[in-house]
Amino acid sequence: MTPLLQVSHLVKEFRRGGWLRSGGTVRAVDDISFDVRPGETFGLVGESGCGKTTTGRCILRLIEPTSGQVIFKGTDLAALNAGDLRRARRDLQIVFQDPYSSLNPRMRAGAIVEEPLIIHRIGTREERKARVAELFGLVGLDPAQISKFPHEFSGGQRQRIGLARALALNPSLIIADEPVSALDVSVQAQVVNLLQDLQARLGLTYLFIAHDLRLVRQVCDRVAVMYRGRIVESAPANELFTNPAHAYTQTLLSAVPRVDPADRTERIPFAHEAYQPMALREVAPDHFAAI
Amino acid sequence: MNSTSDAPLLRVDRLRTVFTLPDGRDVAAADDVSLVVSAGETLGLVGESGSGKSVTALSILRLVMPPGRITQGEIIFDGRDLLTLDESELRAIRGRRIGFVFQEPMVALNPVYTIGQQIAETLTVHGLAHGRAARARAIEWLRAACVPDPERRAGEYPHQLSGGLRQRAMIALALCAEPSLVITDEPTTALDVTVQAEILDLLRELRASLGLALLLITHDLGVVAEMADRVAVMYGGRIVEEGPVADVFKTPAHPYTRGLLACLPGSADGRRLTAIAGTVPSLGQFPPGCAFAPRCVDRLPVCDTIPPGVTAPIGVESAGRSVRCYLHQPAAGGRG
Ligand SMILES: Nc1ncnc2c1ncn2[C@@H]1O[C@H](COP(=O)(O)OP(=O)(O)O)[C@@H](O)[C@H]1O
Ligand SMILES: Nc1ncnc2c1ncn2[C@@H]1O[C@H](COP(=O)(O)OP(=O)(O)O)[C@@H](O)[C@H]1O
Ligand code: SF4
Ligand SMILES: [Mg+2]
Ligand SMILES: [Mg+2]
Numbered sequence: 001m002t003p004l005l006q007v008s009h010l011v012k013e014f015r016r017g018g019w020l021r022s023g024g025t026v027r028a029v030d031d032i033s034f035d036v037r038p039g040e041t042f043g044l045v046g047e048s049g050c051g052k053t054t055t056g057r058c059i060l061r062l063i064e065p066t067s068g069q070v071i072f073k074g075t076d077l078a079a080l081n082a083g084d085l086r087r088a089r090r091d092l093q094i095v096f097q098d099p100y101s102s103l104n105p106r107m108r109a110g111a112i113v114e115e116p117l118i119i120h121r122i123g124t125r126e127e128r129k130a131r132v133a134e135l136f137g138l139v140g141l142d143p144a145q146i147s148k149f150p151h152e153f154s155g156g157q158r159q160r161i162g163l164a165r166a167l168a169l170n171p172s173l174i175i176a177d178e179p180v181s182a183l184d185v186s187v188q189a190q191v192v193n194l195l196q197d198l199q200a201r202l203g204l205t206y207l208f209i210a211h212d213l214r215l216v217r218q219v220c221d222r223v224a225v226m227y228r229g230r231i232v233e234s235a236p237a238n239e240l241f242t243n244p245a246h247a248y249t250q251t252l253l254s255a256v257p258r259v260d261p262a263d264r265t266e267r268i269p270f271a272h273e274a275y276q277p278m279a280l281r282e283v284a285p286d287h288f289a290a291i
Numbered sequence: 292m293n294s295t296s297d298a299p300l301l302r303v304d305r306l307r308t309v310f311t312l313p314d315g316r317d318v319a320a321a322d323d324v325s326l327v328v329s330a331g332e333t334l335g336l337v338g339e340s341g342s343g344k345s346v347t348a349l350s351i352l353r354l355v356m357p358p359g360r361i362t363q364g365e366i367i368f369d370g371r372d373l374l375t376l377d378e379s380e381l382r383a384i385r386g387r388r389i390g391f392v393f394q395e396p397m398v399a400l401n402p403v404y405t406i407g408q409q410i411a412e413t414l415t416v417h418g419l420a421h422g423r424a425a426r427a428r429a430i431e432w433l434r435a436a437c438v439p440d441p442e443r444r445a446g447e448y449p450h451q452l453s454g455g456l457r458q459r460a461m462i463a464l465a466l467c468a469e470p471s472l473v474i475t476d477e478p479t480t481a482l483d484v485t486v487q488a489e490i491l492d493l494l495r496e497l498r499a500s501l502g503l504a505l506l507l508i509t510h511d512l513g514v515v516a517e518m519a520d521r522v523a524v525m526y527g528g529r530i531v532e533e534g535p536v537a538d539v540f541k542t543p544a545h546p547y548t549r550g551l552l553a554c555l556p557g558s559a560d561g562r563r564l565t566a567i568a569g570t571v572p573s574l575g576q577f578p579p580g581c582a583f584a585p586r587c588v589d590r591l592p593v594c595d596t597i598p599p600g601v602t603a604p605i606g607v608e609s610a611g612r613s614v615r616c617y618l619h620q621p622a623a624g625g626r627g
């Protein structure tokens with residue numbers, strides 16, 4: 001199957017310690033490659049600072065990659081000029097982690113959802129209003145709440161607003177950057193179910209960025225584990241969670257607290273100091289590990 | 292001052308803490324809360340945000356600020372009712388006999404003092420060590436809390452530390468006076484799983500070596516399952532279920548406990564999660580009957596009348612367990 005998104009040798013370096021200081025650079029994303037297939041949910045997991053958000057932002061070119069290719073539907077996004085990039089972006093959208101800071105507090109919910117339609121000059125005023133009402137319904141928000149401000153909504157509802165906005169332009173790929181991390185488990189379950197319903201209804205593809213391994217296992221088809229800017233292992237979700245091959249993946253899995261005593265395993269420490277980057281190799285069908 | 296051997300270290304009895312809302316109403320954020328923590332025991336307190344866990348913790352420490360106040364109940368710690376003590380007596384208990392680690396370390400740690408100064412200051416205030424000895428003990432506590440290179444870290448300010456290190460510094464601060472009870476409010480929520488696992492290991496070790504009792508507040512049921520002896524589940528300001536953690540999680544009696552367990556990833560077959568409908572209302576928006584009624588799949592007509600009282604659960608192993616639900620009160624109109 002042709003991938004919808006192909007990331008190859010993506011690198012992003014940041015200057016260390018603020019401008020003017022000649023502290024060299026940090027490789028936040030260090031030569032990573034992966035494919036996302038149409039209709040699947042591809043998980044990117046790892047602990048804070050490993051480069052997940054930077055990867056998502058480089059794909060969208062919200063920040064400029066240092067090098068590498070991001071091929072979306074056959075086009076290299078990293079090489080597009082501003083106008084072509086703007087058109088391409090309609091098809092690929094992002095939902096952010098923090099439902100508190102990612103929505104403009106001075107805009108009404110309806111205007112937040114409508115904004116992408118205005119930016120891309122889509123529809124008449126009436127058509128846009130109808131589309132916003134439709135989007136509200138799609139994400140399970142009461143259209144009567146269109147003129148409320150973000151602070152009047154709960155965290156889960158705010159994530160729905162962010163999702164309605166992301167869906168406004170009928171994208172095929174959504175990059176969901178920790179979309180439920182800030183929510184209570186009960187509300188998290190509601191939003192995750194909504195994401196899955198929308199995927200089934202609209203044929204969406206997700207790049208699902210998360211640090212909660214339990215959640216990733218539940219929702220993803222395939223998963224890549226990031227550590228210090230690199231992918232250290234990738235595999236179909238079930239395979240990854242039952243046969244983790246990389247020591248770091250094993251460490252992560254062993255650290256997850258389990259409700260059922262029968263699921264508990266011995267904690268496996270990871271020798272961070274001894275870590276050496278290695279190339280990925282196929283250890284089982286579709287299962288790659290940097291070992 | 293020592294308690295008799297069979298009296299619990301902490302007994303909270305029918306605590307009620309109210310907040311005066313902007314509209315003038317007094318609404319309870321903790322209501323009829325009773326709980327017991329014995330010496331050396333760990334009690335987990337769980338529930339979604341807005342359930343009243345932090346208000347309960349702050350009430351126990353008498354740290355509730357206006358417009359909040361405690362209007363009812365007893366908080367018996369080591370034989371004395373904390374609600375009858377004056378501020379100077381409380382200061383001798385807070386931080387000395389009861390340590391606390393709050394959710395947001397930047398709130399509990401003073402940004403203008405180094406970590407070492409803050410621990411030394413705590414030791415000095417409680418008369419445990421002074422001057423150079425206090426500074427040396429501060430470093431030892433940082434070492435005990437697994438802070439690497441404690442001599443250097445002691446001289447750093449809170450903002451210079453990573454989240455995991457700040458949390459360890461908080462634990463060192465909470466434990467340095469060797470309290471008999473430590474209250475931790477979401478001590479690992481903002482941390483990565485591997486750091487969380489290290490902090491939990493640390494708490495386990497210190498609990499064993501110091502014989503600490505722990506009131507562990509978290510919304511992560513996995514953390515409670517691994518750490519606690521007993522669990523209290525809170526919703527709408529009330530404890531709705533309580534009992535030995537293994538029994539409660541294996542055969543939850545309250546629909547809310549069942550709902551919380553069911554929404555965990557991995558608990559249902561297939562991709563979908565079993566969500567609890569709706570959200571936690573804000574204070575003052577809870578219904579008059581059972582607070583959980585609008586979200587409850589098992590709701591009965593009687594549930595909308597008055598809040599259910601506490602009974603032993605029916606149909607499950609009930610030793611040491613209690614529940615607040617009409618399903619377990621056939622006489623009151625529940626199914627039983
Ligand atoms: N704008 C930036 N300037 C400098 N460093 C950055 C910037 N954004 C991210 N980083 C660094 O890049 C690394 C990866 O960050 P991020 O992609 O946010 O990780 P994650 O999302 O996995 O937590 C971190 O070390 C972070 O400090
Ligand atoms: N200072 C305050 N003023 C008004 N309401 C408060 C205050 N502190 C807490 N509350 C309310 O009390 C309820 C319980 O809060 P809290 O104990 O913080 O819940 P939890 O810790 O379980 O998330 C919430 O509805 C919260 O908004
Ligand atoms: S009392 Fe009624 S509404 Fe409340 S939890 Fe029990 S069954 Fe549900
Ligand atoms: Mg991130
Ligand atoms: Mg709290």
